[in-house]
Amino acid sequence: MEFRHLGRSGLMVSEISYGNWITHGSQVEEDAAKECVKAALDEGITTFDTxxxxxxxxxEEVLGRALKGVRRESLEIFTKVYWPTGPGPNDRGLSRKHITESIHGSLRRLQTDYVDLYQAHRFDHETPLEETLKTFDDLVRQGKVLYVGVSEWNAEQIAAALKIADEMGFDRLVSNQPQYSMLWRVIEAEVVPLCQKEGLGQVVWSPIAQGVLTGKYLPGQPPPAGSRATDPTGGNFISRMLADDVLTRVQELKPIAADLGLTMAxxxxxxxxQNPNVSSAIVGATKPEQVRDNVKAAGVKLDAEVLKKIDDVLDPIxxxxxxxxxSPPKRP
Known part of the structure; x- marks a missing residue:
């Protein structure tokens, strides 16, 4: 495993991080989840995202139990706040109330005194940005959070947060967690240039495009049983990538991977x-073998010719x- 700085901060994170969206607590049984976490640790992954x-x-509960007994200082644990976690009007968003209550719940479930990175899971159009950033800053000062970041914020929103933090003397954002893959490059035009300039690193999710880039989904055929496409939550995200023109072109990546001695994943x-602004790529797994396969991407260098071949295949899609x-709009 190789390690990179999280943005311009001093925090080092593993190039490959382990994430448990969809899988833990829903798609796989707890024993299987623990085996995946163990495999991640065995392979040198130190960064865990939830x-x-x-x-x-x-x-969070499953991850907390899976990491119990592991030396806390050897881990980087990331979690996030924004989406509803209860039925009440204050059980969502980035208000001081919800952030404060959410971090306490996360720490309890994760069985830890602090998280290494706390991220705003989406931009909240209903809460003043100053309120959110002041609350984050307070959590840093309390030692409950070491670094703060965001997820799926656009360049304008990130820039606004950085401006307020600088003016008010708050802790600055060090990271953004966007979707990013060969097929989904929406951050490249605006978010990445801003983050490179301002010292934020990308902790990217779905680098395999919800499994589409493994090549297991074939044009003109139904998704394999038990795959991400058949999961109620994952299926919503993957459906747009299951068009036959996308799947046909993905199949054309197989000889490129084979020539490099790599799997498609x-x-x-x-x-x-290969993007220097990427600090870590989050991978998920339902089986330990998937973790062991994915970590072999750490340290791999792709030359300009290979990158061009990939672009030539995928550019139209x-x-x-x-x-x-x-991010979701204001509630009506």
């Missing part, structure tokens, strides 16, 4: 790691529109 909303808070993860990075 969120309060995953599996209705159960994912390894090629996909290695590709996002790549999504690049920066406007695709969106």
């Amino acid at each position: 969120a309060d909303v995953y599996a209705g808070t159960k994912a 390894q090629l996909a993860v290695a590709w996002v790691l 790549v999504e690049r529109d920066p406007a695709k990075t969106v």
